Amino acid sequence: MRSMWTYSCRDTAVDLGSATVRMHLNGRGVVAREPAVLARSRQTGRILALGASARALAGRSTDISLIHPIRQGAPAEADETEYLLRHLVRTHHGRRYTAKPRMVVCVPSGLTPVQFDAVQAAAFQAGARRLSLVPTPLAAAAGAGLSVTDGEVVIVADIGAEVTDIGIIAFGGLVSSHMAKVGGASLDRAIIAQVRREHDVALSPVAAESAKLAVGSALPKGKQRTRRILVHGRDLASGLPRPVVLTGAEVQRAIARAVDAIVDAVRVGVGRCSPEISSDLLHSGLTLTGGTARLPGLDRYIRTETGLRAEAGQNAPDAAVLGAAAFLRGDYPRVGRFPLRSERHGVTMGAWPSRGCPGTT
Numbered sequence: 501m502r503s504m505w506t507y508s509c510r511d512t513a514v515d516l517g518s519a520t521v522r523m524h525l526n527g528r529g530v531v532a533r534e535p536a537v538l539a540r541s542r543q544t545g546r547i548l549a550l551g552a553s554a555r556a557l558a559g560r561s562t563d564i565s566l567i568h569p570i571r572q573g574a575p576a577e578a579d580e581t582e583y584l585l586r587h588l589v590r591t592h593h594g595r596r597y598t599a600k601p602r603m604v605v606c607v608p609s610g611l612t613p614v615q616f617d618a619v620q621a622a623a624f625q626a627g628a629r630r631l632s633l634v635p636t637p638l639a640a641a642a643g644a645g646l647s648v649t650d651g652e653v654v655i656v657a658d659i660g661a662e663v664t665d666i667g668i669i670a671f672g673g674l675v676s677s678h679m680a681k682v683g684g685a686s687l688d689r690a691i692i693a694q695v696r697r698e699h700d701v702a703l704s705p706v707a708a709e710s711a712k713l714a715v716g717s718a719l720p721k722g723k724q725r726t727r728r729i730l731v732h733g734r735d736l737a738s739g740l741p742r743p744v745v746l747t748g749a750e751v752q753r754a755i756a757r758a759v760d761a762i763v764d765a766v767r768v769g770v771g772r773c774s775p776e777i778s779s780d781l782l783h784s785g786l787t788l789t790g791g792t793a794r795l796p797g798l799d800r801y802i803r804t805e806t807g808l809r810a811e812a813g814q815n816a817p818d819a820a821v822l823g824a825a826a827f828l829r830g831d832y833p834r835v836g837r838f839p840l841r842s843e844r845h846g847v848t849m850g851a852w853p854s855r856g857c858p859g860t861t
């Protein structure tokens with residue numbers, strides 16, 4: 501006889517991140533944090549590897565092209581996204597895969613109708629029986645442990661790799677939102693550009709990211725300044741490998757403008773709230789989620805720039821998928837009923853501002 505547990509265990513929450521796809525199974529927690537990458541053979545067109553093992557193949561052979569199927573938080577390559585998701589579902593559901601899961605997927609608040617269709621196709625092809633979509637800032641708020649269902653307004657900025665998604669939340673729904681195409685990957689690109697300019701060395705995105713993670717910060721203060729990291733790139737003149745030492749100060753200077761773009765997005769997002777709510781925000785402040793919320797000094801920098809208290813939420817990088825899982829479990833029965841719920845092709849659109857449902861208007 502099947503226990504309740506086996507049944508509920510199939511409930512699957514997914515965060516299709518531009519950098520990392522996260523999957524949560526009810527009763528088991530976050531079972532997958534897989535780089536959103538596939539390696540394809542140019543010659544045969546076959547998928548050779550996916551996730552971490554695909555990323556390890558980067559630049560190893562001229563026959564291999566890396567595909568990043570999820571861009572700006574939504575599927576850009578529908579077939580590859582579907583492949584990745586199906587693989588994760590099969591791997592982690594094990595024998596229970598024979599029964600199709602209920603699935604909830606977090607999506608950017610500014611989801612377009614085309615992206616909507618792609619998410620839907622990927623989820624159903626991966627075996628979803630029923631699908632709900634939830635806007636990322638709302639899911640992230642719940643996953644960060646904020647109370648999203650009462651009347652108190654909370655504001656969340658989910659700062660990922662390619663998207664900064666700011667949501668103002670009350671009564672279990674998104675009151676308003678703003679999304680900008682900036683995030684951690686913008687910081688990595690800024691590091692690559694500066695190292696190219698000042699050291700004549702080409703860095704890989706992975707090397708740039710590792711420099712950022714080791715010594716990056718949003719503020720030119722503290723220990724970060726004196727810390728250094730050694731990265732390897734390719735000398736632009738000779739074409740040979742060359743090590744470069746980057747200091748915290750140098751990385752901070754490289755990423756400063758990209759950090760400002762993130763802060764600008766936050767400012768616009770916060771500016772969307774009504775005057776009644778605005779004054780509340782001075783007390784409540786805003787919560788940062790997503791991987792880039794961990795950038796040292798970003799919370800303080802946002803505070804100096806906007807005057808609002810900003811704090812990284814609990815489980816910042818996993819917040820969206822954890823919140824999505826909580827909705828699926830029914831921890832927040834009111835979410836999805838406020839302020840609008842509409843059905844289309846069996847898909848439930850959870851908690852968008854009225855008339856804001858992508859694909860339905």
Ligand SMILES: Nc1ncnc2c1ncn2[C@@H]1O[C@H](COP(=O)(O)OP(=O)(O)OP(=O)(O)O)[C@@H](O)[C@H]1O
Pocket residue numbers: 516517518519520521572573574659660661662663664683684685709712713716789790791792793794795796817
């Ligand atoms: N400690 C850290 N300091 C600074 N940046 C970090 C840290 N940890 C992770 N990041 C950055 O966070 C980003 C990944 O965040 P996240 O996993 O939330 O993105 P994603 O959900 O895949 O992307 P998106 O939400 O934009 O589609 C990467 O750019 C990564 O370099």
Ligand SMILES: [Mg+2]
Pocket residue numbers: 515516517518573660661790820
């Ligand atoms: Mg994300």
